[in-house]
Every structure is written in C-alpha cells, then in structure tokens.
Amino acid sequence: MASHAHTHHEHSGKQLVEEARVALTEAGEQWTGMRAAVFEELARHDRPASAYDIADNLSAARGKRVAPNSVYRILDLFVRTNLANRIESANAYLVNTHPGCRHDCIFLICDDCGTASHFDDDKLTSSLRAAGNAAGFSEVRPVVELRGLCADCV
Incomplete structure (x- = not known):
C-alpha cells in the first residue's frame, strides 16, 4: 500500500492469545x-x-452478568499496552493482531458492513506527530480513520 509501510507479523488464533499474554506480562500486568x-x-x-x-x-x-464497566477497564488496559486499538468514531475496539509491535495504525472502516482493517504508513503518521509537536502538543498519538466502502460492498 504505502511506500513507507511498517512491517510486522500478524498473529491469529491461539498464537495471537499467547502473544497478547506475553506482551501484557512483559508490560508488568497480570x-x-x-x-x-x-x-x-x-x-x-x-x-x-x-x-x-x-x-x-x-x-x-x-x-x-459481566459488567460493561469491568470490560471498559480491561479494554483501556489493552489499549495502553498495545493489545487492542480503539476506533474513536465508533467508541469500539479492535484486537491488535501484532501485540508486540507498537506503531500508529491507519484504520479503514466500511460504512456499509462495518468491517475494519488497517495499514501502516510511518511517513504519514510521523508527519502528523511532527505537526502536533509544532503546534505545542507533547505525547502526540495520531488516530487516523478512513471511512468508505470496502471491496466487498462496492
């Protein structure tokens, strides 16, 4: 996709759960x-x-009954420790399929079916960080969401 793409290994199934467990415990959490x-x-x-x-x-x-507040606390922990990503526009979450790799994702969200995916463009997100820093912000965290129709819904 992007010329300055960030590469990482995508995990799924039991391997994804194991990678998440390792990443969370390495972050000092249980x-x-x-x-x-x-x-x-x-x-x-x-x-x-x-x-x-x-x-x-x-x-x-x-x-x-599992209380939504308990789930919110866990999801917030997952976002802080890079196990999940928050889709701001939907107040919803996606699992991070590469939990040991920290970077800024650019999310693609289908307006029709709701499917979400991501790609990485370190040049773009670095530029956004630099613009935020130049405007006087620190600890800038780009959150980029692109909405449209996925290939299945076109």
Whole structure:
C-alpha cells in the first residue's frame, strides 16, 4: 500500500492469545482469566466491538452478568499496552493482531458492513506527530480513520 509501510507479523488464533499474554506480562500486568476472556472475545470480531457487545457475549457464555464497566477497564488496559486499538468514531475496539509491535495504525472502516482493517504508513503518521509537536502538543498519538466502502460492498 504505502511506500513507507511498517512491517510486522500478524498473529491469529491461539498464537495471537499467547502473544497478547506475553506482551501484557512483559508490560508488568497480570494475565487474568477475565482479561483472557475479554481478549479472546474481542479477537473473535472482524469489526469493531463495543464494551457492551463484549460484556453481553461473555455474560451469555458464562451464565452470569459481566459488567460493561469491568470490560471498559480491561479494554483501556489493552489499549495502553498495545493489545487492542480503539476506533474513536465508533467508541469500539479492535484486537491488535501484532501485540508486540507498537506503531500508529491507519484504520479503514466500511460504512456499509462495518468491517475494519488497517495499514501502516510511518511517513504519514510521523508527519502528523511532527505537526502536533509544532503546534505545542507533547505525547502526540495520531488516530487516523478512513471511512468508505470496502471491496466487498462496492
């Protein structure tokens, strides 16, 4: 796609869960049963999922209520530790399929089916960081979302 693309290894299935566990513990956090359940549920989705979606699905699977606030706290931890990405425009989350690799993703979100994917362009996101720094901001974190129609919906 982009000429200055960032490359990384995409994980899926059990390998993705294991990579997430390793990344979280290396960040000094515990990989608890509930955190594993939230991560695995998020990883099942190919579209951004809300904390309420995850809480409802986990409640049904466990046979007892899982509070959305608990799920939000875990998702916020996952975003901080690079296990998930927050899709700002949808107030929803996507699993990071390369948890050990920290960079800025550019998200592509289909307005019709809701599928989300990403690509990387370090030149573009570096320029955005530099522009934010030049405007007096520190710790700039580019959040780039492109909306349109995916190839399946055109």
